[in-house]
Amino acid sequence: MTRSIFEAGLDRAAANHVPLSPVSFLRRAAEAFSDKVAIIYGDRSYTYRSFENRCNRLGSALAKHGIGEGDCVSIMAANTPEMLEAHYGVPMIGAVLNSLNIRLDAKTIAFTLNHGEAKVLITDREFSGVVREALEHLDRDLLVIDIDDPEGPGGDLLGETDYETFIAIGDPDFQGTPLRDEWQAISLLYTSGTTGDPKGCVYHHRGAHLNSIDNMIATGMSRDSRYLWTLPMFHADGWTFTWAVTAAHGTHVCLRRLDPKLVFELIEKHRVTHMCAAPIVLTMLAEARETSTVSFSQTVECATGGAAPPSAVIERMEAMGFRITHVYGLTETFGPATICEFQEKWRNLPLLERSKLIARQGLRSLMVEGATVMNPETMEETPRDGETIGEVMIRGNTVMKGYLKNPAANKEAFADGWFHSGDLATLHPDGYIDIKDRSKDIIISGGENISSLEVEECLYRHHAVLEVAVVARPDEKWGETPCAFVALKRGADASAEEIIEFARANMAHYKIPKSVVFGDLPKTSTGKIQKFSLREKAKTLS
């Protein structure tokens, strides 16, 4: 084929084509606002110039140890400055950052370090117990570097060196090694997985850059923004806010431990404007607010996701001065991929009705090319009737490269040109996605599909309910029936009969839980309720 006149002699060149990378955001912030505060953590704070210098030192020190393109650097750390620095120092030499979930057990950590072929492990003293045990299970040598954080609770030093000593050998003016290609891997994040081995999602520089910009735009961050790190940075690289806050040239307010009292103190003290948190964290904050005495006048923009926020939680947070934006995504999509865009016509609706609209997953965000609900057999979009259930499908530049060393899973996940999320949803007439369940969370009772989320949403509105999870319980007559596991608020009381009665008054009868079990709910390391364990429990109920 003859090239058109617009192709001939007009190829990509060094002057007009540079690989996209979020590391560029740090360079720009340090050039334009070198004296601006980039990070606040306890008594420490860093300007953008010193933040950049520390990242450069880390990258340079790693390079001096022979780490480079395609090498994996794992980190087991809380939301401290070192964790942020790793998000720049590691990628700037083409290495791949593997953030570990700090709640993992030793066996899973060892699996991850082996599977990802980690060459370096940066680890905070606090986690020395589980990390020591993991290292004993390891089939490889790696360089271990301890983060010795004076704000931390102590713990053993396991490594050859500590972080500050290590980066001291690095060059503060190091500029990294140029990327060959924006498709190069930037990070590796293992999904917690409810069964089987974790899968390692490989992120690319291009997607990290674009998703950061997307989040910055979606949450309206600017250089006046102060972002509080309530979301773990190991969770999809903090949904890419590790880079997005820097892109906005805002301030990162670090937080080692999710202490609700401290959260409110920091919101007041540092005039926090933005944060992200799973709905369960919002529930904790709403609870804690009742005894908190601090006051703040700014509105805190809060993106929530990981599960649909119950409308009761949205109501309580809004009353406290937060504006909740519901986003939806998966580790596979760099965190947020859809956003429940607020429509002006909702503003005057009753709070309950409005909360229900906000609790939907919404629409593709600006940088996502497609997000919709399809019949996974035919790959046809489901009718926009709010009823027909299909699978959420996503495509665009903020979908991972794929799962590490897992061609079978990649083939399945990327079949027919879309990422298959495994989440079941409907499409509303306005095109908004409304997640009904993970595939395996649908309850089929008497041939009817029951969304466990819908039953949960209803029960969350009961005044005594703190948390609830609904799963299928095998039933001879109906096949399955809904079984509700309920944690009550402190000091609150309710009987199983009351809960069932409340459900009967508020939803279709076939959806009402036939059994109610009280007690604390088991959680995964990322704070998700472990439905698989509740399903096992439901099977054994007499």
Place this chain on the structure above:
Amino acid sequence: MTRSIFEAGLDRAAANHVPLSPVSFLRRAAEAFSDKVAIIYGDRSYTYRSFENRCNRLGSALAKHGIGEGDCVSIMAANTPEMLEAHYGVPMIGAVLNSLNIRLDAKTIAFTLNHGEAKVLITDREFSGVVREALEHLDRDLLVIDIDDPEGPGGDLLGETDYETFIAIGDPDFQGTPLRDEWQAISLLYTSGTTGDPKGCVYHHRGAHLNSIDNMIATGMSRDSRYLWTLPMFHADGWTFTWAVTAAHGTHVCLRRLDPKLVFELIEKHRVTHMCAAPIVLTMLAEARETSTVSFSQTVECATGGAAPPSAVIERMEAMGFRITHVYGLTETFGPATICEFQEKWRNLPLLERSKLIARQGLRSLMVEGATVMNPETMEETPRDGETIGEVMIRGNTVMKGYLKNPAANKEAFADGWFHSGDLATLHPDGYIDIKDRSKDIIISGGENISSLEVEECLYRHHAVLEVAVVARPDEKWGETPCAFVALKRGADASAEEIIEFARANMAHYKIPKSVVFGDLPKTSTGKIQKFSLREKAKTLS
């Protein structure tokens, strides 16, 4: 070389890699805010849904006429909805939009249509005189479509069909043809050029996407923004605001003719929040404001560029309720490439001092990978002393593919991995670029370099001066001396001696103009003062 584990089996796929294109912004806006007003023009307005439908119709109608990838569609239009629609309807089929400067003469238009190999010309009746003449000079057949705008001043219909009839045959639900590659050409823009044939800058989809996002971020546009089209859309595709406003899901307020009185009326009526304009337009607005009676309370964010805004103009605009941001770029860089980021520490400086800081070209914007001043021989950055003159160099994803059919110019422009701007500047200690002149605008007097811009900046502060241009006048003794061409404000008066005396009191003596000439200043079609014609005039002064 063995591929790392992060490369193997993890190639780009349809699910995770989609070519970047600004057409995607329109799709998203129409999905998320279909009923929101996208365009206001006189008595017409279009929602995002109807805007998208009209763009789809245009793309579909063109496709039905056999127009497709790599075909050039030229347009000669004012800032009307049709011009905006062409920015989506043409690229969505892989065709290349060539916006013509409406102030061009017939010969240059004919040259452009021939050189760009236009297959279609969409042309507004107003310009039928010059276009008819151009078509007579043409060595090719093309489809001519008339824009018959009831708001326009009339003129002949030249084409086979009119725009509304043409798009009526198109499919409103047409989805375009998928891009093969984000490096495909999206538009073709000829630089006005002071001598020789115009050069055609070819833009790529990737850069148009990224520059739009950059502008949206830099000017803080959101879906509540209302952008007034004071900047011609034919000028670097409206500095990519043709796409950026849509990316923000804001409202385009179209404006056929730059009537300062109407500008203020529209600012009031449509609560305009954003606009762009060359400094000369700001000067016109400041003049007109004195007799305007409309009032508005919002701050209008105004990006200015194309020339450094004289500080007197910044002062007057700020007093009127505008916030001026100085951006700098060229047609070759999709418009703005640097931005004079405002620093908090400037806020309490005296207005004059602050204006001088703002009048600098500033720093690379977020999506530009590098913008600095270098010695073009050594390609070393000049010292940050505010004194040493070098050439502004730019690199990144928002630099054009190159000049059409001009390998020699491309080689020169992209030498050593940087785009060579041809603008001469210094670097200040804070890293801000400060343009002193185009190469040929430097005056060399007695061996000293004199920046004509600096002399102009000084003279602009004289109360009677409306516009001023300073050029070199040949001189037997000094080689060259500065010669000032001055247009006075209406009703104001000043003698040459007064002007020279004013200069003497305010700048180094060797920089003082030796001659002052009063009268209107000649302009290029984009409103730039034609210094080459003034230089000719200066040579003949007795």
